[in-house]
Amino acid sequence: MNTPADVVGRAGAVLRAVSVSEPAGTTTSDVARQTGLARPTAHRLLTSLQTEGFLDRDGSGRWLLGPELYLLGTTAAHRYDVTALAQPVVRRLALETGESAFFSARRGEETVCLLREDGSFPIRSHVLHEGIRFPLGVATAGLVVLAYLPAAEVDDYLARTDLTTEYGEPHAAAAIRERIRRTREDGYALNPGLIVEGSWGMGAAVFDADERPRWALSLTGIEQRFRDERRQELGPLLLRAAYQLTRTLRSGASTGAVEGAGRR
Numbered sequence: 001m002n003t004p005a006d007v008v009g010r011a012g013a014v015l016r017a018v019s020v021s022e023p024a025g026t027t028t029s030d031v032a033r034q035t036g037l038a039r040p041t042a043h044r045l046l047t048s049l050q051t052e053g054f055l056d057r058d059g060s061g062r063w064l065l066g067p068e069l070y071l072l073g074t075t076a077a078h079r080y081d082v083t084a085l086a087q088p089v090v091r092r093l094a095l096e097t098g099e100s101a102f103f104s105a106r107r108g109e110e111t112v113c114l115l116r117e118d119g120s121f122p123i124r125s126h127v128l129h130e131g132i133r134f135p136l137g138v139a140t141a142g143l144v145v146l147a148y149l150p151a152a153e154v155d156d157y158l159a160r161t162d163l164t165t166e167y168g169e170p171h172a173a174a175a176i177r178e179r180i181r182r183t184r185e186d187g188y189a190l191n192p193g194l195i196v197e198g199s200w201g202m203g204a205a206v207f208d209a210d211e212r213p214r215w216a217l218s219l220t221g222i223e224q225r226f227r228d229e230r231r232q233e234l235g236p237l238l239l240r241a242a243y244q245l246t247r248t249l250r251s252g253a254s255t256g257a258v259e260g261a262g263r264r
Helices: 007-021 028-035 039-051 067-080 083-097 139-147 151-160 173-186 228-254
Strands: 055-057 063-065 100-107 110-117 133-135 189-192 199-207 213-222
Touching: 007 028, 007 039, 007 063, 007 133, 028 039, 039 055, 083 100, 083 110, 083 213, 083 228, 100 139, 110 139, 133 139, 139 151, 139 173, 139 189, 139 199, 139 213, 151 173, 173 189, 199 228, 213 228
Parallel strands: none
Antiparallel strands: 055 063, 100 110, 100 213, 110 133, 189 199, 199 213
16 A cells, blocks of 8 residues: 655545545544554544544544535535536436446546446445445456556556555456456456455446546446346447447536546
8 A cells, every 4th residue: 555655645545544434434443554554643634634624523433524525525516526417327327227337437546436326126236335436457447447548557557556455366467457458358347246256347438538538337236147148238238328428528528517527
């Protein structure tokens, strides 16, 4: 794990660690573990952020996002919120497939899940939820975004990033490169239960006006729902939805509605 050296970077890492735990909250020890910070350092940052209203603490001592973040987010929403444009596409994917459908955005070297819509199939995968983050190369959103970055950026990222520490050998650089190759060949990414056994997913990239992958649509469900035959149906459906959303978001960007959304 790359622990930020500067105070602002560390504060940002702490806020992201807390955000992943919503709505249950998290402990100081968990924040320290997720950020790579010493526990006393993590506690000092948590306390300082609480003083400024960026974090809150419940009766059991668990840390939660604070009211100041809500106020800041409300102010910034008009520039960065693309979910209103993505929601109808995500909902339609869930209705047409019966699976859980998601919309994620790239933020730096991670993807963040912004939307979730559950389909009608009663057994669901709970690997993804709104607010969860994964590094590029992990989960279908992170894999498909990485796959469509320029080769030099992919090489640089894989040369300095070790995903095996947290996600195991299936996420070694060679294995990711092979999945990138398959993703480019198929047009969509496939996660055959690499994060949670039996929980499969498919993802398609959504591109900005510069043809860069800034968002992703994905579907998740149990393995039995993602056999070869059904993937032949889901793949084209997912790609069509991603193409439609790409056009919608580009149109929104031309009017300033999605200015900066997903920016690195």
